[in-house]
Amino acid sequence: TQLLEQSPQFLSIQEGENLTVYCNSSSVFSSLQWYRQEPGEGPVLLVTVVTGGEVKKLKRLTFQFGDARKDSSLHITAAQPGDTGLYLCAGGGADGLTFGKGTHLIIQP
Amino acid sequence: DTEVTQTPKHLVMGMTNKKSLKCEQHMGHRAMYWYKQKAKKPPELMFVYSYEKLSINESVPSRFSPECPNSSLLNLHLHALQPEDSALYLCASSQVRGEQFFGPGTRLTVL
Numbered sequence: 001t002q003l004l005e006q007s008p009q010f011l012s013i014q015e016g017e018n019l020t021v022y023c024n025s026s027s028v029f030s031s032l033q034w035y036r037q038e039p040g041e042g043p044v045l046l047v048t049v050v051t052g053g054e055v056k057k058l059k060r061l062t063f064q065f066g067d068a069r070k071d072s073s074l075h076i077t078a079a080q081p082g083d084t085g086l087y088l089c090a091g092g093g094a095d096g097l098t099f100g101k102g103t104h105l106i107i108q109p
Numbered sequence: 110d111t112e113v114t115q116t117p118k119h120l121v122m123g124m125t126n127k128k129s130l131k132c133e134q135h136m137g138h139r140a141m142y143w144y145k146q147k148a149k150k151p152p153e154l155m156f157v158y159s160y161e162k163l164s165i166n167e168s169v170p171s172r173f174s175p176e177c178p179n180s181s182l183l184n185l186h187l188h189a190l191q192p193e194d195s196a197l198y199l200c201a202s203s204q205v206r207g208e209q210f211f212g213p214g215t216r217l218t219v220l
Binding site: 033035040041042043044045048088090093094095096097098099100101102104 | 113115140142144149150151152153154157159164165167197199201203205206208209210211212213214216
């Protein structure tokens with residue numbers, strides 16, 4: 001079983017600050033996905049990283065895949081209250097996704 | 110159409126009831142999934158269908174019975190559930206080796 005360790009589990013910061021969420025594993029993944037989920041809703045796919053060392057940007061969000069494809073990070077610049085939510089990293093494929101425990105992010109105005 | 114739809118949005122049922130959850134996608138995806146998510150926890154995989162055939166059952170109790178009538182539809186039949194089965198049930202679909210897209214979920218409460 002491939003496990004994903006996600007940190008921090010909880011993060012509450014002020015609007016305008018920067019933050020980084022980490023997703024680590026001892027296993028190699030062919031790809032990792034990052035999702036954002038709001039309470040009572042399904043996860044929404046933010047990005048998929050496939051190539052070791054890959055960096056992808058989505059507005060103020062920057063995603064990086066480790067060179068060995070065992071870890072990934074999500075960096076948010078100048079966080080806004082609308083960024084509040086549960087951020088999940090996930091790996092796997094046709095056999096279903098394995099999720100990290102998630103990062104509960106609260107951005108206070 | 111890039112959506113996965115799920116009905117109903119909310120469901121309350123007694124322990125002796127029989128009910129079904131429905132999921133539909135029109136993206137031509139040939140893999141569909143059921144996940145269960147408890148509050149403040151990540152989703153946990155229940156079932157995987159690939160080309161309308163059940164390929165993975167993660168040791169789910171028989172009171173949950175999945176069905177895939179065609180490549181666009183996925184059902185989850187519920188019978189004799191327990192209160193601890195109350196959760197958000199998520200459906201997802203993907204190309205067989207692609208990114209998974211999730212529906213909005215069904216919030217199930219078992220009384």
